[in-house]
Amino acid sequence: MPPIGRLLLIVAYGVLGLAAAGRSVVQISTRLSEAPVPYLVSGASAALYVLIAVALWRGWRSVALWGTGVELVGVLTVGTLGYVRPSWWPDETVWTGYGSAYGWVPLALPIVALVVLLRATRPDAVAD
Amino acid sequence: MELYGGVIYPAVLVACAILALAGVGTMVQVRAHRVLEKAVTGFWIVTAIQVLSVLIVLIRGNDAGLVLTLGYLLAAVLLLPLLGIGRLGEPDAAALDPDPNRPVLQPDQIARVDGGAAVIVAIAAAVLAWRVFVILGS
Numbered sequence: 001m002p003p004i005g006r007l008l009l010i011v012a013y014g015v016l017g018l019a020a021a022g023r024s025v026v027q028i029s030t031r032l033s034e035a036p037v038p039y040l041v042s043g044a045s046a047a048l049y050v051l052i053a054v055a056l057w058r059g060w061r062s063v064a065l066w067g068t069g070v071e072l073v074g075v076l077t078v079g080t081l082g083y084v085r086p087s088w089w090p091d092e093t094v095w096t097g098y099g100s101a102y103g104w105v106p107l108a109l110p111i112v113a114l115v116v117l118l119r120a121t122r123p124d125a126v127a128d
Numbered sequence: 129m130e131l132y133g134g135v136i137y138p139a140v141l142v143a144c145a146i147l148a149l150a151g152v153g154t155m156v157q158v159r160a161h162r163v164l165e166k167a168v169t170g171f172w173i174v175t176a177i178q179v180l181s182v183l184i185v186l187i188r189g190n191d192a193g194l195v196l197t198l199g200y201l202l203a204a205v206l207l208l209p210l211l212g213i214g215r216l217g218e219p220d221a222a223a224l225d226p227d228p229n230r231p232v233l234q235p236d237q238i239a240r241v242d243g244g245a246a247v248i249v250a251i252a253a254a255v256l257a258w259r260v261f262v263i264l265g266s
Binding site for chain 1: 203214216244
């Protein structure tokens with residue numbers, strides 16, 4: 001994996017993990033009964049971001065690959081369901097509107113990460 | 129509150145802009161890493177002043193939610209160590225770690241990682257400062 005891309009992804013996932021964790025901790029600890037599904041989804045996304053950041057740092061490539069794949073599916077699913085079934089979401093999650101509240105970074109980041117990770121796993125990829 | 133809204137908050141945004149520009153400059157031209165290092169030092173100072181000023185505003189009495197405001201301040205502080213993440217790839221630092229997957233960077237790569245991290249942190253810090261500004265009710 002290219003070291004520059006790897007470290008910048010760690011920074012990006014660290015920042016996003018911090019933002020999502022802060023948001024979900026406040027939501028879950030103060031208003032969980034109002035909108036359990038959105039707040040638990042926010043909590044799960046925060047845990048996923050932290051897991052991916054750790055996996056990238058430790059060099060757990062398959063964990064990072066699966067994590068970013070799950071993240072992308074989550075963003076697309078929650079984003080789409082937010083428009084198709086708005087009644088299911090009494091409040092916003094990190095992934096609502098495909099991450100629009102976070103400048104669409106939650107949508108763009110897993111795509112970038114998957115490109116970096118998959119290019120690194122290609123047989124002709126240059127070793128670190 | 130006037131001091132924070134009129135001086136500190138704009139100063140934080142200017143510091144974020146300088147940090148982001150220095151980060152972009154470093155990614156384009158590695159020689160700008162020295163400028164980035166000075167910008168990072170200045171950013172630590174500006175963030176410390178921001179934290180102190182917000183604490184003073186809260187102590188003097190403000191309707192802002194304490195947990196939320198302190199949470200954003202904590203996040204602003206937690207971002208700062210990411211500005212030096214390139215150092216973790218220095219050969220000396222990597223040699224002390226038994227992890228074989230630890231990235232080892234050349235000096236130009238360290239500069240570019242620091243530049244990219246500076247851009248990400250600058251954007252995140254600007255958003256945090258804006259959120260604190262909104263919460264404090266300006």
